[in-house]
Amino acid sequence: MEKLNSEIFFNNLIFSLITLIACFVQISLNFLSFFVISQPYILAIVLFLSLRRLNHEPSGILIILFGLLYDMITGGLIGIHSLFLILLKLFTLNFNFSLKILKKYGEWFLFSLSYIISLLIVKFMFLIINFKLPDIYAVSFNIGTTLLLFPIILFLIDLPKVFLNVFVSK
Amino acid sequence: MLFEKSKLYKNRFFNSLLILTCLILIFVGKLDLIAFRNLSSFLTDFLSPISSLVSKPALELENVIKDVQSAALLRKENIKLKNENRRLKIIETKLGNSESEIIELKKLLNFKINQNEIIFTGRVLNISGGTFAKTMVVNGGRVDGIKKGQPVISSLGLVGSIISVGPSSSRVLLTIDINSMVPSYLTQSGWPAIAQGENGKLLKLRFLSSEAKPIIGEIIETSGHGGVFPPGVNVGKIISISNGNYYVQPLPNPQKLRFVSILSSVNLKSHEKSTGFAPLQENQNKINLKGFNKFNN
Numbered sequence: 001m002e003k004l005n006s007e008i009f010f011n012n013l014i015f016s017l018i019t020l021i022a023c024f025v026q027i028s029l030n031f032l033s034f035f036v037i038s039q040p041y042i043l044a045i046v047l048f049l050s051l052r053r054l055n056h057e058p059s060g061i062l063i064i065l066f067g068l069l070y071d072m073i074t075g076g077l078i079g080i081h082s083l084f085l086i087l088l089k090l091f092t093l094n095f096n097f098s099l100k101i102l103k104k105y106g107e108w109f110l111f112s113l114s115y116i117i118s119l120l121i122v123k124f125m126f127l128i129i130n131f132k133l134p135d136i137y138a139v140s141f142n143i144g145t146t147l148l149l150f151p152i153i154l155f156l157i158d159l160p161k162v163f164l165n166v167f168v169s170k
Numbered sequence: 171m172l173f174e175k176s177k178l179y180k181n182r183f184f185n186s187l188l189i190l191t192c193l194i195l196i197f198v199g200k201l202d203l204i205a206f207r208n209l210s211s212f213l214t215d216f217l218s219p220i221s222s223l224v225s226k227p228a229l230e231l232e233n234v235i236k237d238v239q240s241a242a243l244l245r246k247e248n249i250k251l252k253n254e255n256r257r258l259k260i261i262e263t264k265l266g267n268s269e270s271e272i273i274e275l276k277k278l279l280n281f282k283i284n285q286n287e288i289i290f291t292g293r294v295l296n297i298s299g300g301t302f303a304k305t306m307v308v309n310g311g312r313v314d315g316i317k318k319g320q321p322v323i324s325s326l327g328l329v330g331s332i333i334s335v336g337p338s339s340s341r342v343l344l345t346i347d348i349n350s351m352v353p354s355y356l357t358q359s360g361w362p363a364i365a366q367g368e369n370g371k372l373l374k375l376r377f378l379s380s381e382a383k384p385i386i387g388e389i390i391e392t393s394g395h396g397g398v399f400p401p402g403v404n405v406g407k408i409i410s411i412s413n414g415n416y417y418v419q420p421l422p423n424p425q426k427l428r429f430v431s432i433l434s435s436v437n438l439k440s441h442e443k444s445t446g447f448a449p450l451q452e453n454q455n456k457i458n459l460k461g462f463n464k465f466n467n
Contacts, residue, residue: 024221026294028228028229030228030425033232068195075210078199079199081192082195086188090189130349135368
């Protein structure tokens with residue numbers, strides 16, 4: 001039991017560190033002219049991969065706190081990122097159980113589905129709160145770049161494993 | 171089996187509780203409590219050096235991209251600049267004459283000029299350009315005399331206004347943010363409008379009279395109504411028209427901004443705030459009956 005607790009703590013600690021770095025990297029991306037309209041959600045990719053790759057899923061309270069922190073750093077509407085990240089977590093876990101999809105593109109498909117649905121729900125909430133329609137082009141650009149960036153990050157994560165496999169097999 | 175079912179219900183309850191917490195947070199956030207504002211200012215202040223440090227590679231990468239692009243287009247750019255230089259020299263001579271005339275006429279009319287003093291010029295620490303908020307952090311705060319609501323400009327025009335101030339950093343709400351509204355006017359026809367952000371890269375002109383016929387490329391300037399922004403600051407230029415909506419490209423590109431100036435709002439006291447606006451009308455050879463003419467047409 002004690003071992004399990006320390007393992008959960010360790011997983012959450014790793015998640016916290018990676019998320020904190022992802023927060024700042026995401027903000028820094030806005031200096032690149034390519035992301036003139038909006039920057040991709042690295043935070044969402046990190047959360048998804050943490051849910052899939054870590055042995056124990058990150059705590060919901062921790063996710064809410066990170067969403068809150070991100071909103072405070074970026075000056076956005078408080079709680080909107082907490083809701084987005086929590087929804088992403090719930091959709092990722094629930095679709096994971098109900099969908100039996102191809103293994104090769106499964107993760108991308110699952111991420112796309114969870115990401116788009118949670119983003120649309122949060123955007124709808126945002127619309128209700130602000131009574132203003134946001135720029136559709138910016139939202140679609142954001143979805144597009146995030147979905148394109150996902151396989152690249154996935155490849156970069158798996159790269160050391162591929163190298164090790166090559167060396168070990170040799 | 172029973173244990174698994176109870177665990178499932180427990181999970182569902184916990185998840186619902188988390189979503190409810192988020193919704194309460196959004197509601198509380200919308201109330202704009204001072205505690206949240208102070209906490210946000212403190213966090214921005216505390217984390218801005220880290221954010222600035224992490225942004226450095228992206229900034230360097232952007233500079234490299236810019237260098238490569240400019241090197242590739244050097245010859246073309248040179249020809250373009252030479253032509254532009256020639257054209258500008260002609261305009262400069264014309265403007266010099268007009269300017270001296272304007273100064274002379276203003277003196278004759280005893281016209282009071284609202285000159286907003288630059289109280290701080292600082293470096294942009296970070297820009298958050300997500301789809302929910304468009305803000306930037308500047309490395310000047312309460313210590314430098316910055317206050318909430320002060321207008322922020324760059325060499326090209328209006329950038330936004332200060333929304334929160336920390337001890338050594340401040341947050342600027344960019345004009346492209348969905349919550350930003352800038353009272354402006356069309357420089358050629360003089361019609362007033364509100365330039366509203368859409369969380370994209372363009373501004374939308376709202377409350378523009380149906381009689382106004384803006385043209386592509388027309389410059390939009392601040393009108394000074396409401397007393398938040400000083401009059402005559404460049405906001406942007408009209409670049410597209412779709413479904414009867416006019417879209418304005420802000421002149422200062424937030425991503426290319428490295429330095430911004432914060433203006434004082436001392437000269438914009440409440441009694442000086444304008445309440446009405448009379449756009450420059452075309453000279454019509456008929457009696458103006460304040461609105462009745464429209465019904466006659």
